[in-house]
Amino acid sequence: MGVPVGVDAFTGGVFCFDPWALYQAAELTNPNVVLAGVIGQGKSALAKSLAARSIAAGRSVYVPGDPKGEWAPLARAVGGTVVQLSPGHPARLNPLDVTGTDLAAGQRLLAAVAGLTLHRDLSAAEHGALDAALTAATGRGVPTIGRVVDALSTPGAHTARADGVRVEDRTADGRDLAHGLRRLVRGDLADLFDGPSTQQLDPAAPMVVIDLSALGSDEDALALAMTCSSAWLESALATSTSKRWVIYDEAWRVLRQLALVRRMQAQFKLSRAHGVANLIVLHRLSDLDAIGARGSEARALAEGLLADCSTRVVYRQEADQLTATATALGLTCPERDLLPVLPRGTGLWKMPHRTHVVHHLLHPAEMDVIDTDAAMRDEPGEFSVPDGSSSGGGPRAA
Ligand SMILES: Nc1ncnc2c1ncn2[C@@H]1O[C@H](COP(=O)(O)OP(=O)(O)O)[C@@H](O)[C@H]1O
Ligand SMILES: [Mg+2]
Structure with missing residues (x-):
């Protein structure tokens, strides 16, 4: 078989x-x-x-x-x-391509990316800020990470009010997220995933x-x-x-x-x-x-x-x-x-x-x-990795 x-x-x-x-x-x-x-x-x-x-x-x-x-x-x-x-x-890939048909997929992706760049879990308020920013960015066609970052930095007053959050608080909730996601907009990974x-x-x-x-x-x-x-x-x-x-x-x-x-x-x-x-x-x-x-x-x-x-x-x-x-x-x-x-x-x-x-x-x-x-x-280190480094620790060479 x-x-x-x-x-x-x-x-x-x-x-x-x-x-x-x-x-x-x-x-x-x-x-x-x-x-x-x-x-x-x-x-x-x-x-x-x-x-x-x-x-x-x-x-x-x-x-x-x-x-x-x-x-x-x-x-x-x-x-x-x-x-x-x-x-x-x-070559560039927009990981938010699918968001037009599946908002939840876009949310999962952004939460994962923000979690990876910040090296921590997101708070409930941050999830709220991220969802609002993605929704705002999606309102203008297929969203991009850059537009989500913009929406995090200048959240919509109307949406914030509808969510029962003061707009200043929403801006504060989105600050770390915007900072983390910016790595894909202006940092070392710029242009690979931001844009169509x-x-x-x-x-x-x-x-x-x-x-x-x-x-x-x-x-x-x-x-x-x-x-x-x-x-x-x-x-x-x-x-x-x-x-x-x-x-x-x-x-x-x-x-x-x-x-x-x-x-x-x-x-x-x-x-x-x-x-x-x-x-x-x-x-x-x-x-x-x-x-x-x-x-x-x-x-x-x-x-x-x-x-x-x-x-x-x-x-x-x-x-x-x-x-x-x-x-x-x-x-x-x-x-x-x-x-x-x-x-x-x-x-x-x-x-x-x-x-x-x-x-x-x-x-x-x-x-x-x-x-x-x-x-x-033939790369140096390829075979000299001490395989006793069983768990934990920093990155290994290979
Ligand atoms: N079943 C096999 N028979 C013969 N040679 C193999 C076999 N599997 C792997 N090799 C050879 O062993 C070497 C290492 O294989 P690779 O798949 O890169 O190892 P790994 O991914 O485990 O580091 C390669 O040169 C490959 O061609
Ligand atoms: Mg291999």
Whole structure:
């Protein structure tokens, strides 16, 4: 059932995977997949193969943020679209495109972006200010972030009164928000997301990749850009129920951002109705722990995100991750003992009712478009990352 992935190490047979069919057959509780493994083990290669082979089977694939710029060759090879976002480049996406038909989507997006730039949750009064500003900006056609910032700085007296708020208070409520959102209007991300989109999303495109490699290694900028570009892609999902993958390669780089995790989880919930299977790529399951202390709301969100991925594919793990991984996934002792010795391209596929050890087979014809990471492999630090930095801490080099 599904596209061929590789060889089942126990049976020697071909292992195939189709999250939609398995979900329909009640073998999975949701179609989403988490893929974890140390650097260089073949996670991206597996994700790209799944993408290419699924496209051959009639599915489509979205990559809302490609931080290393390694997905473009595959997108081009399958006749897909690559949007390269880079300061000084003409391409721009308006994440508020969808707002004309779905005000709530615009509100969620702005709340996430403001939360990311301010590094905190918004107060109820701030949510009120943001909603009023978005409504005001929408009154004049498709809103842009710049117009929302203007509306935050000079709120409408009429709307404020209708909401039972003094206009001075509303201005004060919007001050931090305007400051935070301005990063997308005049800051380092200016021109990428503020203004009308220069790209039309073709819902029939087999693959759409948003290349964020020009943003470098600033994890905040990456999280913001990823949030905005995924919002832009959502506008296509809103009108489609055709089956598609949404792939977050290198997701560990952005998942310590609470606002992004919250948004991702909301998307996961919505996406099932739209036929979407999400794939998130981490180094280790404890990447999700970095988001907050045990027992916190943030941690609960991260745990929820993991629970929302009923297929867990684990590639080689460092020794200090074995217990945590085994506990999180309910691995048996023999399964746990496999984790530190899995060779490149081989993973433990854990599904609710069965487990497989699968060696992913790359077809020679796929190599050209999949193995585009050669330059990256020689990057200093790529293999010298101390993998003992299990949880918490600052950004890691990779
Ligand atoms: N199943 C496989 N068979 C052979 N080579 C592979 C396989 N998977 C990955 N590779 C090679 O290993 C290298 C690292 O793979 P990559 O997918 O970039 O790793 P990761 O994303 O886990 O860091 C690439 O050169 C890739 O071509
Ligand atoms: Mg990779």
